[in-house]
Amino acid sequence: MNLDINVMEGLYPFNLTEAQEARARQLHASSIIIDLLFQGPLSPQAISKEVSSRIREQCEPYREDPMVYSGMPSKIIHDMAARGEMPAFQEEWYRSGITAGNRQLSISSIESLVTSMGEVQRQFDTADWLVKALTAEDIRSAKRSNLKAGIVTAQETDGLGKNLELLEALYHFGLRILQLTYNNQNFIASGCAEPANGGVSKFGMQFIAKMNELGIIVDTSHCGKQTTLDACRLSTKPVIASHTGVERLFGHMRCKSDEELKAIAATGGVIGVFAMPWFVYEDPNETTIEHVLDHIDYVVRMVGVDHVGIGTDWPMSDVEWSLVYFKEHIAPRIGFAKGDGPSTETVKGLEKYSYFINYTRGLVSRGYSDEEIGKILGGNWMRVFEAVWG
Template sequence: MNSTEGLYPFSLTPEQEERARELHESSIIIDLLFQGPLSPKAIPDAVSESIREACEPYKEDSWTYSAMPSKIIHDMAARGEIAEFKEEWYRSGITAGNRQLDVSSVEKILISMGDIQRQFDANDWLVKAVTAEQIRAAKANGLKAGIVTAQETDGLGKNLELLEAMYNFGLRVLQLTYNNQNYIASGCMEEANGGVSKFGMRFISKMNELGIIVDTSHCGKQTTLDACRLSTAPVIASHTGVEAIFNHKRCKSDEEFQAIAATGGVIGVFAMPWFVHGDPKDTTIEHVLDHMDYLVRLVGVDHVGIGTDWPMSDVAWSLVYFKEHIAPRIGFAKGDGPSTETVKGLEKYSYFINFTRGLVARGYSDEDVRKMIGGNWLRVFEAVCG
């Protein structure tokens, strides 16, 4: 990447540009909903077309057809067949990003464990981080850290031994529910604002005991408030937005943010065009920074982070298919789901320095920038996981 590619026009002075570059290069940077490092704009067209040909025989099975491209991409990356997998991560400057387990069923848990472990085994520059010190060591040694996370709990049923097994594998961040109702709690797309169940109380207690961070991103309001009341450790929202700026069910209220902050937790702002601004085709990184600014004013800089959740490690044609055929079946409103739009200034993960540049442009101190681009996540990770 050349020195100016992907730089958002913040109109920084040369001195500010140099300061932002030095900050970005020297800081521990954590994206706690890191769908990358690849994205449709980073995957060569020839690779995208070869994946389409491989998936075509499965088009009658919409779930399989939708999921295949991402799996193929990760398989190719693990075999070293997509050089951009490593290149994009290193160009981004991100020290640690999550590697996500699928916990929708027991079968999916086993499959995704194998897929994630293969990433670690196949790439000597990528280490599984289960403690804060391992993240620091990755930075010091020029490596990248993967944090094992999950966004749903359905596949666990009421089996707390299975939760412990996932912890032993490396799981360190777990969302209580993904949009909908489960044994543990109500999601943000449920009409009934049910909160945490009696079993959910036991579940949160077990997470605290093991050292797994409680994530409330897709949870309903009462679930978020209950989790903050019940947890003895910091609670987070790894990827969300500010309801007062853009009133969407995936965004949260001031009351929820204040409850999360009161636990010592952190709110990660996402970079999903449909959830941060009214026009997804004209959403910029400035709009994302607006959400971060609001949170700093509301709860303080110690409780604000980044969890982009976008762009996906996928190809464009697959994302369009997902929006049309899959998203409405997992709790998204019609037409309101991931597709090909991206935040201007984060079309590729290699443009991640725009967060640092944007925070510098808005007048934040070096210390505050370091906190928001990774230091706050590291603090919570150390407090809960060790």
Template sequence: MNEIEGLYPFNLTPEQEARALRLHESSIVIDLLFQGPLSPKAIPEAVSERIRETCEPYLDDPMTYSAMPAKIIHEMSSRGEIAEYKEEWYRSGITAGNRQLDLSSMEKIITSMGEVQRQFDANEWLVKATDAEQIREAKRNGLKAGIVTAQETDGLGKNLDLLDGLYQFGLRVLQLTYNNQNYIASGCAELANGGVSNFGAKFIRRMNELGIVVDTSHCGKQTTLDACRLSSQPVIASHTGVEALYGHMRCKSDEELKAIAATGGVIGVFAMPWFIHEDPNDTTIDHVLDHIDYVVRLVGAEHVGIGTDWPMSDVEWSLVYFKEHIATKLGFAKGDGPSTETVKGLEKYSYFINFTRGLVARGYSDEDVARIMGGNWLRVFEQVWR
């Protein structure tokens, strides 16, 4: 495997390396918070500077300025102007990853639906997966599958008809709230641990009826517990960590992890350097694997998955600006938001095989590796999606 770029030094034997490669290539690999396939290290410097010049006139509008680079990258990728978009996805070995809608306002809903649909329309190798069999079929045919998801619900207000419309568009995974309080529930950044509201209970029931997976990643503790109690279908945390290992607000307590597993759900472990280890400048994929190991010991390998949430399809200068000017407005503590740090061993999505290699290094069976790398997500999809 020496020809593969970015291998993390797990010190595997040649036999283990061959086994990891076989497992990675044969498994359905799913990242349920897939911000890729690009990352700052995969985007050519000339492209980064060209994007900076385009964004410069919008410096007086911080939110617009911060959001523009990612939008430009997606547009350029759709036009085939960034070849690395397809190349990185295929090198990663990821079969399916989410394509994210912005439901923060009615305007953002409409805009992001167009942007997400453009990705599917422009790339013949990318299919919109609305049932589990489409993911299996993509694997068989050498294609990639996109799963339409969203992390917030503010733009829906109390209009459940909009939820029905989004389901028809392809929405299949939805987080109840992003850090803060909304009509549905309390987020993890709220002082009040308020849980799910009466309307939120109706909202979850409608998600169950439609076949949309309930995601609790950015939810507060009581919201997570309430969602697990109220949902008739498996509940997930698409991207989180273990509070017992690192006490960040974005990590889940043992009680929450057990509650999610008890629904038949899955806990996706993220690769956010600021949320899983005390030193974001020295966070490695071994630290991520520590969180995976903990959840496996607590609730079993059948309830663990991956939802990296990092690195972002963005450019470095934009990420620095986001951390300095935007992160605190979204509920993050000062200095505690996405920037240029990456997990060593996952600097680019094309290094994703390091997850499989790490699981092999830690003694997981073939069956458990396949489950954690994507099989558990697929099981939930098969149960929930209509």
């Protein structure tokens, strides 16, 4: 399947010249593009109302169990894709131009870990166009062969307890990026929603050392400020924030301070800027890709173009009614304030992953060079992968 940007919909009005548009198309087609919090390739707008209604009918018997009910639509969508009943799964990924994106494990419990391992592996087993990226070269090879690469990641560690052997087993499964904590406190560190801002624990020091030894990248996206600073001090390998924003531009708990941005960059790491409407601008209904680019520009000015990337985290491969339910019933349980966090709003210019060329077009509009754009789109992530994975 080939990407034909000339017939793509959803082009954001950057008012580029014809020559700039041609340059953006060429750059987008030739670059290795990585979204390191890739919740796609689908989005609610890429799933028909008929399919959404059928999914809801399947989920209704589980409505009394909020966690199960909220999580079912995404599982059904991926199940349909694995059975070849959701062709948009492949089509949207190829239209996006994204070379590699993460495929996410859930490690909230042993049960969720085993289940998600099966679900993630099934994606690789059933899609002959999707390869598991264990090395940076796997991603380069996928680009050359017009395939897509999936990077196995996780955003929480609770299900591991203090079992470092299980962490090693996950590495052998393919885990290559792991976030230390998700919003709250665990055995390893304090999350960004913890008022105490406790930093990395004694066990957390051992955990980070084991990650360095294995070749698993330390991710600090949902970590508290002190945890981020501690991780940068303790890790012998580059540290990242796969999906975050700039605190100085929007003071949300999920955004990083200048001190954290500098600390991550000093390790040789990369800050991935997200496209979460509630976390980058004051009005989620009016958030545009220009606001996301403002965060990218700020990181570039603060720590240099070698230390910024993309980790959208939105939109989800989900359906609209499920996202509304998640915001009302689930988000408060996992550390979000009432009314805050994921729902149906999207960044204007990134309503679907097939609109991803708007990143490239936006960077062109802001005067970045071809080399700089290549770094932001994926080159910087590749440098970190090569440094940690080999």
